[in-house]
Amino acid sequence: MTLGPSLLTSGRSRSVSPENPTGEKGAGGGATTGTGAAAARDLGPGWKISPSVEVPAGATHLLGDLPGPGVIRHLWCTTHPRHWRSLIVRIHWDGAPEPAVAVPLGDFFCSGWGEFAQVSSVPVAVNPHGGFNAYWEMPYRVGARLTVENLGPEPALLFYQIDYELTDVPPGAAYLHALWRRSNPLPDREPHTIVDGVSGPGHYVGTYLAWGVNTSGWWGEGELKFYLDGDDELPTICGTGTEDYFGGAWNFDVPGQGYTAYSTPYLGMPQVLRPDGLYRSQQRFGMYRWHLPDPIRFATDLRVTVQALGWRSGGRYLPLRDDIASTAWWYAAGRDHGPVPAFDPDHLEVI
Template sequence: MANTILPASLSTIAVARDSKRMRVSSYDRTGGNDDRIHIQPGETFTLCDIHAAGCINHIWFTLANDDVVEEKHYLRKSVLRMYWDGEKEPSVLAPTGDFFGMGHAMSKNFVSEPLQMSPEDGRGFNCWFPMPFATQARITVTNESGRELLLYYYIDYEEYKALPEDMLRFHAKWHRELPTQGREEQEFKTHRDWCFGGENTTGEENYVLMEAEGKGHYVGCNVNIHNLHQNALWDWPGEGDDMIFIDGEPWPPRLHGTGTEDYVNMAWCPTQEYSAPYHGLILGGKDNWKGKITYYRYHITDPVMFEKSIKVTIEHGHANHRSDDWSSTAYWYQTEPHKAFEEILPVEKRLPVEEGSFQWEGELEDK
């Protein structure tokens, strides 16, 4: 294992490394203390354009709109893109806040192995996903807010003589459905039927976390749910099964789960906030699971391999009965070229829903 260029870990840290430690940061080039970049509204700024072989193994960000006033929801109003080896289409496309592990245009202290939001109030963003490249790594941020964006950053990487041919490229993609296409509660005789009745034997209407073509492995996601229902009955939004379809297989896929909280390795409709290396509940929602919820599940020790294609899905409520606000960022590695992403939603369709602005009418008996 001498002279390895695989990403370092505690178990391999004593092994000799044939590489150079490098960094790109926002330090003040004049020698002053304005150690940040100023991105004007509508501007795209290139954070790094590295021409070498190497691997990014740590990114740190903190950002704000200006020194006095922060624009509401600004974490959804800037877009992060990453390009490897001269590609024209990005391999990473997500709002900045969502990429670093939490949606709803919010930040909150949490700890996982690949992603962390650190004090103060979760505004120190960290990513430790390794990002290899053979000839080039380019990262940009676009400011789609109405104010100047102030961004402090480090991009730490190793430079190699050459990259091994079997190294896959890192990908991340944000997705949102507002609302998910569920069923009206009034279609069912009772609230219990709406929560637990019916069957899903195709997975065709599931919420899609990610789709890819090529060879690679899926390594996890964060999932953000805003419960849009206003009734006082049992209102748990996470009764949906995860279904991962590999290489075009039919339903039922060989990776078929038993419920949203089960996929994120928790139990019994959790509300207690919790952070672990590979799974967590960053935001637990309000009483009766109202309001906003954020989970994460990272497949670091159990990646999901695919040879030709993958489609990672989850039901939005049992049998896709619920209509809520779902968003997610999925992370994976694969061969290039990858299937081109559709462009990210315009900024007005990325913004969080205000509390109480959606309401589903009608009531059912709780039988």
């Protein structure tokens, strides 16, 4: 029998939040200043004096500088939806100069379009009204540094909590990586690159796409391709269509209902924004797939792409130039994946 929650270990639980920014034992709720100070003026210390932080425009806030060895077990945060794309989350493992995680806040939590949709999956849950939760296992050996940068034009009020465990980390434990890319619009007859230049050994564990349709008609005939360990022109793994990769079928179109949102433990399309009707331009979709039961393992290198294809006359495919923003998650032995391109504030805009 494999024991889980009932198995006692030597691990010790800690938590970082604005009420305990260092995560020290016995230091929770000790703030004397903060965003709740006025509300707690009749109560004093210990009564929610610092539930959140204000991140000024253009500033970077240190969420947590965690000692090691340890494992981050849970991240929770919330902020106004207008900040979901302009706040950039970065995580550095074990003193690495470059972040292993560099993703806009909303996209990291499968919410790339700045509008709430319920997400009920194993590693990510988004609950009313914008409660972001991540349960990715995130081991580190020396220390973990988590920051958020505000690239927006106004201050952002951010509530957050990082739950972690001080514990031994086995030699074979890999580091979590996550990277965001956007093509807007996608170049003519080119695939969108979800991730490239990834070094192994490792395994790929998740994809989120915030897909904006720039033409009328169906948009999801394109294949997702995984190029593994030296693959060149042709990949080792090639899917049969975009909605197929995310576990759907037949255009996600339920007769009489049209596009139908869904959220399951390992795949879903929780975001369906359709201001102009079923198949007309400016549709917006958010889709995730978690390769937790079926990780895609690679030894030396990995590249992942997706095509954008619709239909034209004569039963022919139509290459599309849509707006595709992707977030990829994978585990790898390396602490980082090299320099991360700077985020362009104008490129982050949600239309």
